[in-house]
Amino acid sequence: MEDDLLISGPDGHQCLGNPPIWLLRFTVDGRELWVQALPTLKYQFEAFATTTGDLDNAWYQASQIAPADNSPVPWRTGPSRLTADNYEGAFIGGLTADEALRFARQLHPRAGVPTLELWRKLYAHTRRRHDNLPDLLPEADREFGEFLAPLQSRLQPSTLAQAMLLEGGLLEWAELPVFEGSTWRLIGRPRRELLQLAFNPVTNPIEPQPGARIRAATVRIVLWGNGGQDGQDDGNGNGGQDDCNGYDNGNGGQDGQDNGGWTG
Numbered sequence: 001m002e003d004d005l006l007i008s009g010p011d012g013h014q015c016l017g018n019p020p021i022w023l024l025r026f027t028v029d030g031r032e033l034w035v036q037a038l039p040t041l042k043y044q045f046e047a048f049a050t051t052t053g054d055l056d057n058a059w060y061q062a063s064q065i066a067p068a069d070n071s072p073v074p075w076r077t078g079p080s081r082l083t084a085d086n087y088e089g090a091f092i093g094g095l096t097a098d099e100a101l102r103f104a105r106q107l108h109p110r111a112g113v114p115t116l117e118l119w120r121k122l123y124a125h126t127r128r129r130h131d132n133l134p135d136l137l138p139e140a141d142r143e144f145g146e147f148l149a150p151l152q153s154r155l156q157p158s159t160l161a162q163a164m165l166l167e168g169g170l171l172e173w174a175e176l177p178v179f180e181g182s183t184w185r186l187i188g189r190p191r192r193e194l195l196q197l198a199f200n201p202v203t204n205p206i207e208p209q210p211g212a213r214i215r216a217a218t219v220r221i222v223l224w225g226n227g228g229q230d231g232q233d234d235g236n237g238n239g240g241q242d243d244c245n246g247y248d249n250g251n252g253g254q255d256g257q258d259n260g261g262w263t264g
Contacts, residue, residue, distance in 0.1 A: 097184035100219035
């Protein structure tokens with residue numbers, strides 16, 4: 001198919017940040033980029049939020065607990081409690097586009113969210129692949145692995161798109177470039193049991209009202225270029241993953257997660 005000539009991968013992995021954010025390497029239209037293997041887990045975002053002064057306990061209450069958009073997204077699910085009916089609660093939700101972008105830029109100056117065109121290309125490509133996601137991330141840290149293993153065993157994905165939760169995940173922020181700037185949309189293919197939409201948000205992305213919080217709105221990071229914290233690839237197809245080797249979160253929290261000091 002024509003798309004196969006425009007996109008290839010995944011053929012490498014790396015991580016950014018602490019706790020690690022794990023990414024897979026793709027080549028799209030001749031350009032190398034790294035795509036977050038799963039949407040952002042709550043504990044990963046919370047580590048960022050504790051370093052950002054205005055994302056405090058009041059923000060957490062407003063974004064994670066208060067939104068009532070008629071979606072049954074669980075507000076928090078730990079790895080030992082993951083089932084095929086509640087796994088979405090492991091991922092951060094209720095984000096605005098601005099918060100998603102700030103999270104990406106905190107990780108790396110070349111990081112952001114995908115464009116709608118890129119998201120659709122990744123979705124179409126990974127739907128034709130049948131990789132086992134844990135095999136693509138052999139050096140994943142303990143805390144991420146505690147989510148990854150039960151996710152794959154509970155969901156039994158048949159395609160890489162399902163394993164990465166491009167299909168069956170939440171709604172993800174994506175960029176729609178327009179004249180003299182960009183606007184933002186929510187795209188994804190959540191399971192019907194979670195969001196009973198009358199349309200397909202892959203072909204008809206959602207444009208939320210300004211300032212509105214949607215509990216199912218999450219973020220998946222894209223890093224442009226050759227990857228690595230210092231922008232250098234180590235030549236082994238793993239982009240600088242050594243930056244995160246040996247990470248131990250040591251949070252002592254329930255179900256392998258830490259609430260970053262927030263309550264509620």
